[in-house]
Each structure stands twice: as structure tokens, then as C-alpha cells.
Amino acid sequence: xxxxxxxxxxxxxxxxxxxxxxxxxxxxxxxxxxxxxxxxxxxxxxxxxxxxxxxxxxxxxxxxxxxxxxxxxxxxxxxxxxxxxxxxxxxxxxxxxxxxxxxxxxxxxx
Amino acid sequence: xxxxxxxxxxxxxxxxxxxxxxxxxxxxxxxxxxxxxxxxxxxxxxxxxxxxxxxxxxxxxxxxxxxxxxxxxxxxxxxxxxxxxxxxxxxxxxxxxxxxxxxxxxxxxxxx
Numbered sequence: 001x002x003x004x005x006x007x008x009x010x011x012x013x014x015x016x017x018x019x020x021x022x023x024x025x026x027x028x029x030x031x032x033x034x035x036x037x038x039x040x041x042x043x044x045x046x047x048x049x050x051x052x053x054x055x056x057x058x059x060x061x062x063x064x065x066x067x068x069x070x071x072x073x074x075x076x077x078x079x080x081x082x083x084x085x086x087x088x089x090x091x092x093x094x095x096x097x098x099x100x101x102x103x104x105x106x107x108x109x110x
Numbered sequence: 111x112x113x114x115x116x117x118x119x120x121x122x123x124x125x126x127x128x129x130x131x132x133x134x135x136x137x138x139x140x141x142x143x144x145x146x147x148x149x150x151x152x153x154x155x156x157x158x159x160x161x162x163x164x165x166x167x168x169x170x171x172x173x174x175x176x177x178x179x180x181x182x183x184x185x186x187x188x189x190x191x192x193x194x195x196x197x198x199x200x201x202x203x204x205x206x207x208x209x210x211x212x213x214x215x216x217x218x219x220x221x222x
Contacts, residue, residue: 033210042201042213088153097166098143098211100153
């Protein structure tokens with residue numbers, strides 16, 4: 001991708017379990033954002049973490065950021081079937097550019 | 111707020127034809143982005159505008175691609191001539207400065 005990679009590429013879990021996705025990026029950033037994409041639709045913003053933050057929570061979502069390792073993780077707790085989607089990290093860098101990772105396809109089995 | 115509106119939702123055309131994709135950003139947003147999504151390359155940033163001015167078009171694959179933003183409420187992405195390898199979903203997104211992107215639902219382009 002233009003900016004980074006995510007792993008795993010695909011993740012399948014049972015409803016109620018936690019899902020963790022990781023993102024690595026390449027350049028200095030102002031902030032990092034996570035987006036969700038349902039099949040056939042545009043991306044929807046989930047959460048933003050600034051470069052001077054290490055952890056952020058929003059409902060069942062927890063995001064961590066390690067700028068020294070240029071990596072971030074997204075944890076979805078108590079997953080639901082409706083969480084089935086693709087998840088992307090996106091970095092907003094000092095050049096005012098948004099670059100997206102390769103995405104993780106999450107399947108939550110009821 | 112109607113969100114970002116893209117048209118058409120689907121476009122099927124023959125190789126060599128001109129294709130024009132349209133986008134209406136959210137009113138008041140000062141950034142507009144065009145992305146292309148394929149299975150092979152994921153989401154690629156093609157070009158973005160700030161206050162209607164193109165800032166970075168380094169992602170535009172070739173001279174066959176051009177984008178314009180004549181005013182704050184409208185942008186076009188044109189491919190002329192189109193080729194089968196241009197088949198993809200093209201997304202437009204808009205945002206305020208340092209804020210999350212709001213995406214349209216995309217245009218699925220198929221070039222035969």
C-alpha cells in the first residue's frame with residue numbers, strides 16, 4: 001500500500017470474543033485513524049488517535065499507538081455479528097495526506 | 111446533511127471511451143480526496159484538493175486521468191481513454207482540516 005500494512009489480512013472469530021487488528025505505517029504522522037467498510041459501501045470513521053496519545057477508547061473500541069514502532073492496534077471487545085466488515089487504519093501525515101493500510105477482513109460468527 | 115454524494119454508482123464502458131465520475135462533498139468541508147480501491151492494490155490516494163486547489167496529484171496513475179474542482183461543491187475525475195485495468199471502485203471523500211474523512215458510497219467502474 002502507499003503507507004502501511006495491516007495484519008492479519010483476515011480474521012474469523014466467534015461472537016462475544018475480542019478481535020485485535022494491527023497496523024504498521026512508514027512515515028511521521030499527525031494522527032492515525034481507524035475506519036470500517038461494509039461490503040459495497042464507503043468507509044466510515046471509527047476513532048482517531050493523535051501522535052502524542054498512546055491509548056484511546058470509544059465504546060467497545062480500544063486503540064493503541066506506538067510511534068517509536070510506527071504501529072497501532074485496534075481492539076474490538078465482545079464482538080457481534082454486526083461487526084463483520086473490513087477495517088482500515090489511515091495515517092494523516094505532515095504533508096496533509098491520508099494514506100490507508102491494506103485492511104483486515106473481520107468475520108464474526110453468530 | 112446528505113453526506114458525500116457520488117455519481118454514477120455503477121459505470122460500465124468499453125475500452126477507449128471517456129469516463130467522468132462526479133462528487134459533491136459535504137458543504138463547508140475544505141478538503142476533497144479521490145481514492146481508487148482494488149483487490150490487488152487496496153485503497154490508493156489519487157489526488158486531493160484544499161479549497162478547490164489540487165495539492166497533490168502524485169497518485170494519479172497516468173496522463174489519462176485528470177481531476178477538477180471548479181467550485182467548493184463539485185469535483186470530477188475523468189479517465190480518457192479508459193482501459194480495462196482502470197476497473198475499480200472510485201471513492202470521493204471530504205473533510206475539514208485535521209478531521210476524519212467522510213466517504214461517498216463510491217462508483218464501481220467496469221471497463222470491458
